[in-house]
Amino acid sequence: MNKSPIAILTTVANFELYQKTVQLFPENVQKYVIDGRNGMHGIHSILFMINKLKGKGIEWLVMADEDVVFKNSEAVFSIIEKMKNNDITVCGVRDGGIISHRNYNPYLINTFFSILNFKEIEVIWNEKEMLSNQFLTENEFDDEVAKLFYEYDISSLYEPYYCFYLWLRRKGKKFLFLDSVMEEDGVSNNVIFNDEIILCHTWYARSYGLSEKHTKRINNLLGKALNFEINRKQQKSKIIFYKKKTFAIEQMIKKQYRRICLKLK
Template identity: 60%
Template sequence: MDKQKVAILSTVANFDLYKKSSTLFPKDIQRYVINGTNGMHGLHSITYMMSKLKGKGIEWLVMADEDVIFTDANQVFSIIEDMETNHLTVCGVRDGGVILHRKENPYAINTFFSVLNFKEVESIWNEKEMLANQFINVGEFPDSLAKLPYEYNEHSVYEPYYCFYFWLRRKGKQFLFLDTKMSTDGIANIVYYKEKEVLCHTWYARSYGINQKHTGRINEILNARGVLDASSSSLSDVILYKKTTFALEQKIKKYYKKVCRKLFK
């Protein structure tokens, strides 16, 4: 595999946690970071990602939040090889039915971790078309959901970014859904590929360093992997993006919608 064509992207709201967890990220690939401290995340992060990374020669993009703590990061390359062999476009964990506290749509993934055939998506990218896919048709997707261990809502459009994954599915693109199990703390979830542990998703990245409970819980997971005893990762080899006008734009849009509601109610 040509690792020069593989990259990892994180939308980071907590850089203190990122500097620790990223020491366990896959090695020898380019690291990109979107600064999410101004509120950018989810769908906004995806559209911004497509605008910033297009034309950079990336074929495979790993998306991992700062609260993802890898156990075996090399499994990422095995996943990519599997996806390439089987012509798969997206890999991730369902956002409903497989994590105790995520009861949303099982046909889409949660963006905390995913692998994307970026070259393929880039070749068909149409933002306007993608945004028009935030809906569900009953019985549209053929997934077998009977054995999912937890609750889910197959009609949910809870997350605005679902349209990205619904769009790809409606384009005929194939998904690889990874297995996951709850951690002993009842919050974190462990992600597996072919029964091998890949990572632990701790959740509550924004609370790290602020909330005692979640900071202690995440530190236990970091400590179990020897991260707290090691030096934090440097940001010197990271390509960092930040849309400085994002917060202001969102404030203006919110105000505009408020005015429109008053005018046309």
């Protein structure tokens, strides 16, 4: 597969963890990082992502958080091949019914790992239209969710970034939902493709290095896939970093403005 039009993006809140997990990311593809230490994540990260990556010739964009531990990173390219052959725009894991502690909307995905047909999305991109889709319509989707293992809520709008995926679904774009099974620790979940575990999402990235419990748990999962030695694997493509330095102050100003408007009302 020609990997040149494929890129991987991670919005990183914990660089200590990212320095370890990135060694297991798919090789020979361009890696991008958005610095999320100033609170940027979710819908803000998606908007910033589109702004920074449009026009760079990216056809397929893999989104993977820093607490994703790849067990078979090459499977990413098999997923992309399936998406290409079946005209699929979005791939990911449902945000309800699949992971024991994520009981939200099963018609939409969680952004910890997803693959986007970025070239297709770039062509139809309309920020205002996308943001206007944070609503639900009764019986709008007909996915078979009744047999999902865990609880879910088809009326949930828990995540502000849902509008991005609702917009794409309403545009008629096809989704590929991946299966998942829980790890023995009861927190992490393994993502499956073609009956094989391709990655483990450890969760609690922000707690790594701060919480003894989560640090030990994540190191245990990392240790199964990665030996903690210097120079154990060299990345063959440099990482390009982005940071919106004004993000935190902009959010603070917007928050204060909303408070003032509420008081005036």
